[in-house]
Amino acid sequence: MKRKERLRAGVIHFLLILLAIVTLTPFVHIALIAFGENVVGTGVAVPRSFTLRHFSLLLSETHFLRWMLNSFLIAVATVGVAVVLVSISVYALSRLRFYGREHLFRAILLIQVFPLTLAMVSIFRIFAAMGLLNRMAGLIVVNAVLASTGLILVAKGYFDTIPMDIDEAAKIDGASRLTILWKINLPLAKPMMMIVAIQSFVIAYNEYVLSSTVMTQGLDRMPLAVGLQSMIVGQYGTNWSLYCAGAIIGSAPMLIIFYSLQKYFIGGLTEGSVKS
Amino acid sequence: MIDTNKVWTLSLSVFLACIAFLWLPSVAFASEPVRVWFSHIEAENETLRAIAREFTSETGIPVEIISRRSVFDAPADLVNNAELSDRPDVIFMQAPDIGGLVASGYLLPLKIGQDLRGRFAEVAFTAFSYQGNVYGIGYSVDTSGLVYNKxxxxxxxxxxTWEDFFETACALTKTNAEKKVIQYGARLNPKDMWFNYPIIREYGGYYYGTLPNGSYNAYDIGLDCQSMLGYVERMKCAMNENLTISNPNHTESHISHDFACGKVAMILYGLWNAQIYQNMGVDYGIAPLPRHRDGSVSRPLSTVQGFVINRFSLQPEAAWAFLNYMSRDENQQRLIESGNRGPQKTGERNPANIAVMSSTYIQSDEILSSLCQIGKQSEPFPNIPEGPIWYNYTPTAFRTIFFGDQKEREVDPEQHLCMLADRIRADVAAMNERADPLLLPDWLWVWVLCAFSGGVGLWLFIRRKRPRSRYRERPSKKETLLAWLLLTPLILLVAFFYLYPIGHNVYLSLTDYSGINLRDYRVVGLTNYRYLFTAQIAGLVSLTLWTIGFAVSVIGLSFLLATLFATLLERIRFSLSRVYRVIFILPWVIPAVITLLMWQGLLETEGGLVNQLLGAFGLPAVPWLSHPIWARVSVVLVMTWFSFPYFMVIVQGLLKTIPQSFYDVARIEGANAYRVFTGITLPWVFRAMLPMLIMGLVMQFNQFGVYLLTQGGPAGDTLGAPGATDLLITYVFNTAFNTKRYALAASYSVIIFLFVGGLALGTMILRKAATRA
Structure with a gap:
């Protein structure tokens, strides 16, 4: 019996380690290129010697820290807007019975099927019309929209699991709708809010296509993903080591946030997807 | 009643805040400066700023220098910004990009005086000449030459001479006792068209032919002429002499890598990796190319970068004055020096100004002066909008000619060159086609509109008749009002950032908007849709089937893997599972663009890390991205790698919701772990995740990541047919974008949106019906 147990544990660990290796390989590759000396392309063998030169070049020759700060600020503000937007919208969709509820919810889901990346000309026009070009505010709003529409399915699923009885009991006790939302629903939905927060952070921090279209002026005003892309200066002239070094430092804040909030994040996602 | 009031006030203020946030006034300049979009090199921008200050103090015209991300974005950004209030006046861009801009009327023709013309190399103006007018002044010439190891x-x-080149290269190629090449006289890439272009010229091939008036004739393709067969023969000969890459998947970066390792005597290349050659201890030089048979100079292709003026500039005279000011010899000198990072002399900027060329800064450096010499005599890449069409086909066509077709059979070069030229001509024709508008009569529109609204009305009427028993209570008017009010911010934002783009896209799909008609496009009705439904998309059925197969495999595999590994994680100690979870989550948080590029490198057949690992276990190398079937497998696996972490996190929580009693019953019945997994865990998780899975599936139809990984390849033998890993959306967009038919692309996106959206809606309704039943 004991041997069988041990064998089973062995198999489990073997599978897990295998997957861990598969997951980590590309990151090892990124690190090899970032630390490697004299790397020509992305596909060329393991470098012979290693250096920290690319990291110091990144900090001295480019606006790297500024880009990171820009992205960080955009991401934090996006989180704020998205959390408010999602909580009031989901409250309405989940707690209120109204005409057109189902259709509206479906429409919001379906509209995301349209690949926005292909409609950049139209997006640019709307940005120009609103005077949002080259301004962080524009990116914040549009990232928040992308995040909220994307998360509304999970968020509604979660809200639906909070029993209506609690609301009704509170109502009988004379609590106003606002009080119920603020004091009962939202605290119960805290894990869901954490997902919305972290997922919108990830979206805003990594967003590239939109930002590159609407942020046209000033290297120091670029968000991180766009700034990094400026190192790809052509088919032949790209400095991959610098690019990968940037990717490594750039992802650090996200990993830190992710790991420190992991507890809430995972707890939240899970329950959100359970339908009653 | 206070409660509702409060909520009202809250939602109203949220709404107003949103509006206020969106319409914050933008900062305006006191007096409008001449705006110059310049470089991604900040040192260069600073120098131009200093020059601008001197200009302002002399003339009183304010100038603003704007640092830019990359010169590649200049054309698209100019089109977007050309008529805005802070429009750029002077723009730094690449000469090959001007064709479409001139055709659409975005650039101002310049009157180049004798003095200016005399102070720059001829190439600075020929590169920016289009149909008899000059639209820019060249600043730097990006080109290639004969890079050699001293x-x-x-x-x-x-x-x-070129004959001499091949002989010398042969003589310098050395093999060891086992017939393995240890030193290459030269290393060429037979698939390439850019660096080998001078050799193609030597044998009589050419790029677009020219008309008597000097402008290009896009229908004259210099590839199917008899003399090109001489080139093919010469290259095949070079292949046998080990003067080319032997792996059909290798590219210039492999050649450059070999050169950096000191194994190659001569390559046709630029100085993009010069820093690395230096670090690796290679004493390199760059020389002009060997001469042609008749003694004339071989001219490599070049990309000239320079300055153009926005046609919609509000102050074209001031812009022109500043352009002249910065084109002064001493200012060009300062700019070129800072662009080459001063004493570092990186070679990033290769001057077009003659005084700078002969300055001590350039002449004291053997490499820079040689590069100048080459640049001066280079052939600027055709700047007509049709220019880049070639590169969509030449790599595949030359690969087939030199390395054989998909089944590695040799092909007839003559026939294949003809096919290549025909394909290019067909695209040129498609790009310039002006189809007749297919306008529907107005009464038909009215009729359709009436029928549509009638249908909606009827539908609503029928719905009202249905009993509303499934609601606990009829929705109250008050609650409806409140709900819609609360949802207003989201609805408004969705309308701005989703509905408007979709609507605008529908509008564009009804016009003749294209890369050569970016501004004055007109409504042509359903022409694009007619084309879309009548054009034979090669292999549309198999393309659609593969797209569906791809989406289902990725989501199915992600779901299975996620459930399996989430279950496994439950069975080990918590402290350990935390570590694993931390690792498994990585693909989700790191930008996909970077990791996709990494996968591309990892999966290379020769030298890729994955095959090296397999080799270490004694397994044979797998052609991950170069064999049609393996490429499909790789694409599915890599995309699964991206999507399983998110699923796994969700499944982990779902597992906790499975009632313990289920497991107890299973244990009593003596089910083993496998039975429990397939009988209890999988169905439970599947049911709970179904809405997410449907959405995930639908999103895979728009998967552009695949394109980053494989560029849709490996390509089939027919030029222009979908590659093995092309998805429906990537393929149709490529065919439309390669020929810059943006309106056609818009109509594709509308049709695909309707198709995929309909699919999703159908599934949602079916699921709803199933759960209700």
């Missing part, structure tokens, strides 16, 4: 070949021994 340790292997002395400068005096460099070949004088």
């Amino acid at each position: 340790a292997l070949i002395a400068p005096s021994d460099l070949p004088k």
Whole structure:
């Protein structure tokens, strides 16, 4: 019996380690290129010697820290807007019975099927019309929209699991709708809010296509993903080591946030997807 | 009643805040400066700013220098910004990009005086000439030459003619006892068209032919002429002499890598990796190319970068004055020096100004002066909008000619060159086609509109009749009002950032908007849709089937893997599972663009890390991205790698919701772990995740990541047919974008949106019906 147990544990660990290796390989590759000396392309063998030169070049020759700060600020503000937007919208969709509820919810889901990346000309026009070009505010709003529409399915699923009885009991006790939302629903939905927060952070921090279209002026005003892309200066002239070094430092804040909030994040996602 | 009031006030203020946030006034300049979009090199921008200050103090015209991300974005950004209030006046861009801009009327023709013309190399103006007018002034010439390793070949021994080049290269190629090449005389890429272009010229091939008036004739393709067969023969000969890459998947970066390792005497390349050659201890030089048979100079292709003026500039005279000011010899000198990072002399900027060329800064450096010499005599890449069409086909076509077709059979070069030229001509024709508008009569529109609204009305009427028993209570008017009010911010934002783009896209799909008609496009009705439904998309059925197969495999596999590994994680100690979870989550948080590029490198057949690992276990190398079937497998696996972490996190929580009683019953019945997994865990998780899975599936139809990984390849033998890993959306967009038919692309996106959206809606309704039943 004991041997069988041990064998089973062995198999489990073997599978897990295998997957861990598969997951980590590309990151090892990124690190090899970032630390490697004299790397020509992305596909060329393991470098012979290693250096920290690319990291110091990144900090001295480019606006790297500024880009990171820009992205960080955009991401934090996006989180704020998205959390408010999602909580009031989901409250309405989940707690209120109204005409057109189902259709509206479906429409919001379906509209995301349209690949926005292909409609950049139209997006640019709307940005120009609103005077949002080259301004962080524009990116914040549009990232928040992308995040909220994307998360509304999970968020509604979660809200639906909070029993209506609690609301009704509170109502009988004379609590106003606002009080119920603020004091009962939202605290119960805290894990869901954490997902919305972290997922919108990830979206805003990594967003590239939109930002590159609407942020046209000033290297120091670029968000991180766009700034990094400026190192790809052509088919032949790209400095991959610098690019990968940037990717490594750039992802650090996200990993830190992710790991420190992991507890809430995972707890939240899970329950959100359970339908009653 | 206070409660509702409060909520009202809250939602109203949220709404107003949103509006206020969106319409914050933008900062305006006191007096409008001349705006110059310049470089991604900040040192260069600073120099131009200093020059601008001097200009302002002399003339009183304010100038603003705007640092830019990359010169590649300049054309698209100019189109977007050309008529805005802070429009750029002077723009730094690449000469090959001007064709479409001139055709659409975005650039101002310049009157180049004798003095200016005399102070720059001819190429600075020819590159920016379009149909008899000059639209810009060249600043830097990006080109290639004969890069050689001084340790292997002395400068005096460099070949004088192309014949000499191949002979010298042969003589310098050394093999060891096992017939393995240890030193290459030269290394060429037979698939390439850019660096080998001078050799193609030597044998009589050419790029677009020219009309008597000097402008290009896009229908004259210099590839299917008899003399090109001489080139093919010469290259095949070079292949046998080990003067080319032997792996059909290798590219210039492999050649450059070999050169950096000191194994190659001569390559046709630029100085993009010069820093690395230096670090690796290679004493390199760059020389002009060998001469042609008739003694004339071989001219490599070049990309000239320079300055153009926005046609919609509000102050074209001031812009022109500043352009002249910065084109002064002493200012060009300052700019070029800072662009080459001063004493570092990186070679990033290769001057077009003659005084700068002969300055001590350039002349004291053997490499820079040689590069100047080459640049001066280079052939600027055709700047007509049709220019880049070639590169969509030449790599595949030359690969087939030199390395054989998909089944590695040799092909007839003549027939294949004809096919290539025909394909290019067909695209040129498609790009310039002006189809007749297919306008529907107005009464039909009215009729359709009436029928549509009638249908909606009827539908609503029928719905009202249905009993509303499934609601606990009829929705109250008050609650409806409140709900819609609360949802207003989201609905408004969705309308701005989703509905408007979709609507605008529908509008564009009804016009003749294209890369050569970016501004004055007109409504042509359903022409694009007619094309879309009548054009034979090669292999549309198999393309659609593969797209569906791809989406289902990725989501199915992600779901299975996620459930399996989430279950496994439950069975080990918590402290350990935390570590694993931390690792498994990585693909989700790191930008996909970077990791996709990494996968591309990892999966290379020769030298890729994955095959090296397999080799370490004694397994044979797998052609991950170069064999049609393996490429499909790789694409599915890599995309699964991206999507399983998110699923796994969700499944982990779902597992906790499975009632313990289920497991107890299973245990009593003596089910083993496998039975429990397939009988209890999988169905439970599947049911709970179904809405997410449907959405995930639908999103895979728009998967552009695949394109980053494989560029849709490996390509089939027919030029222009979908590659093995092309998805429906990537393929149709490529065919439309390659020929810059943006309106056609818009109509594709509308049709695909309707198709995929309909699919999703159908599934949602079916699921709803199933759960209700």
